[in-house]
Amino acid sequence: MGRKLIGILMEEVEIVRIMEDQVLNGPKYFYRNISVDSVIFGYHERELKVLLQRPQNFIKWTLPGGYVLKTESVDNAALRTVRYRTKLDNLFLHQFKVFGEPNRVKDDTFTPEAYGKIIGAKIENDHWMFENFVSIAYFALTEYSLVQPTGASYVEECCWFDINNLPGLIYDHSDIIKEALKALKLFIHQHPIGYELLPDKFTLPEIHSLYETILDKKIDIRNFAKKLTSIGLITKLEEQRNIGAHRSPYLYMFDKDKYDQLIRDEEIIVI
Amino acid sequence: MGRKLIGILMEEVEIVRIMEDQVLNGPKYFYRNISVDSVIFGYHERELKVLLQRPQNFIKWTLPGGYVLKTESVDNAALRTVRYRTKLDNLFLHQFKVFGEPNRVKDDTFTPEAYGKIIGAKIENDHWMFENFVSIAYFALTEYSLVQPTGASYVEECCWFDINNLPGLIYDHSDIIKEALKALKLFIHQHPIGYELLPDKFTLPEIHSLYETILDKKIDIRNFAKKLTSIGLITKLEEQRNIGAHRSPYLYMFDKDKYDQLIRDEEIIVI
Numbered sequence: 001m002g003r004k005l006i007g008i009l010m011e012e013v014e015i016v017r018i019m020e021d022q023v024l025n026g027p028k029y030f031y032r033n034i035s036v037d038s039v040i041f042g043y044h045e046r047e048l049k050v051l052l053q054r055p056q057n058f059i060k061w062t063l064p065g066g067y068v069l070k071t072e073s074v075d076n077a078a079l080r081t082v083r084y085r086t087k088l089d090n091l092f093l094h095q096f097k098v099f100g101e102p103n104r105v106k107d108d109t110f111t112p113e114a115y116g117k118i119i120g121a122k123i124e125n126d127h128w129m130f131e132n133f134v135s136i137a138y139f140a141l142t143e144y145s146l147v148q149p150t151g152a153s154y155v156e157e158c159c160w161f162d163i164n165n166l167p168g169l170i171y172d173h174s175d176i177i178k179e180a181l182k183a184l185k186l187f188i189h190q191h192p193i194g195y196e197l198l199p200d201k202f203t204l205p206e207i208h209s210l211y212e213t214i215l216d217k218k219i220d221i222r223n224f225a226k227k228l229t230s231i232g233l234i235t236k237l238e239e240q241r242n243i244g245a246h247r248s249p250y251l252y253m254f255d256k257d258k259y260d261q262l263i264r265d266e267e268i269i270v271i
Numbered sequence: 272m273g274r275k276l277i278g279i280l281m282e283e284v285e286i287v288r289i290m291e292d293q294v295l296n297g298p299k300y301f302y303r304n305i306s307v308d309s310v311i312f313g314y315h316e317r318e319l320k321v322l323l324q325r326p327q328n329f330i331k332w333t334l335p336g337g338y339v340l341k342t343e344s345v346d347n348a349a350l351r352t353v354r355y356r357t358k359l360d361n362l363f364l365h366q367f368k369v370f371g372e373p374n375r376v377k378d379d380t381f382t383p384e385a386y387g388k389i390i391g392a393k394i395e396n397d398h399w400m401f402e403n404f405v406s407i408a409y410f411a412l413t414e415y416s417l418v419q420p421t422g423a424s425y426v427e428e429c430c431w432f433d434i435n436n437l438p439g440l441i442y443d444h445s446d447i448i449k450e451a452l453k454a455l456k457l458f459i460h461q462h463p464i465g466y467e468l469l470p471d472k473f474t475l476p477e478i479h480s481l482y483e484t485i486l487d488k489k490i491d492i493r494n495f496a497k498k499l500t501s502i503g504l505i506t507k508l509e510e511q512r513n514i515g516a517h518r519s520p521y522l523y524m525f526d527k528d529k530y531d532q533l534i535r536d537e538e539i540i541v542i
Binding site: 031032033034068070071072073074075095097098100101102132134136186189190 | 302303304305339341342343344345346366368369371372373403405407457460461
């Protein structure tokens, strides 16, 4: 969807009004049977995390997501639901896959009866919220130490989990995360990353760690440096960082023009 | 969706029965507001084509596509609609993008009034077929000389068009083709191609042409050969093809084990 917000984000007050009404009249506002789910990856110092939420009275955790208003684009629905429930804004969300198996949203811990108890009303078995949903999935990559996720409305908890230590997830959400991770690994061969994740001036080990963490494999640091500098993505500065006796690694910067050109061209970047 | 058919394809007779009923009762069988569209690329001797269809009484052409039955997966709907309308079977369809702008399906040449005339009934402006559709798009790559596309049911014409010379297309279908071509170019860096497109034994210029045609750029043939042989994807045979005086190029074959492994691993293949 490119690197800017698409469409006009709705006012919070309007969203709350709609949400109160949605259990009864959802299909008036939203496409029936279509949902969006977002896998937000957070990187910080050699760790990759995923943002999850647990709605009120839920036992299992879910990805941030929701329904698509008939008046907005699907991309906008992903942005809106991430922003609304997590307070994250300006994320670069990438649509990567559709999850469309029949009966993918069945779960013993979240039934019409259980949901009825939560909201204090009788929910019929054929209620629209319990029909099957075709989910359009997005991923994003962000600097997780900059983010303070907070639940909103009916979300009780919202926090980061280590990618290798996830809690119990609803429906096929663990598959969605697994596929998002595969998509992220392919993505970094097609797009430069790091501009939002690293400081303005960074050392070679810092950018090298970022790639090793995401690709989850060892990368030869000399070839890595040679490749990134030879395509012009990063430039070595005269400046060094003094981090101790005999340890003053050179600093590097992104060439932002080249960075943006690589985003536009979608040329393959080989690491 | 991998390299095999998913789910059980419906019997033709069942599909026809449903199609007769769908104008009136579509939302009983299909998800409302969800469609699939497939961009079938045909390769043959340095030419890349796209398969298009023109439904009965339509002025513009469309991609092969249709609706998703509530009892099937979205992937299966794509296979079914391609098979049903084009007689193409066993295609490896790759889901690549969702087209979900509001009002994307408006077109002056295809209105409820015009459609009513075609089927001889009054179609109201708020008929479900004229609501907006979120389209889940797929692409496939096939050997086009092996295929005899034939229209079925309400499809009047179905044929191949040169990628650089497309007819008038409905809705955002020309955008969908443009995005599919971008996805195909990225795809061939992530997956080996050619097994279904080239003869068992082929010359270097033959596989080189395939890559040049799809990537739409010149590729140095010596580096290309070195790369494909060094990763073990193709093997040079002792055998030569005799195509004239002083012209007997060596033949090559795919290493099918390596080919399948590269498909599984989704490692980057750099050309």
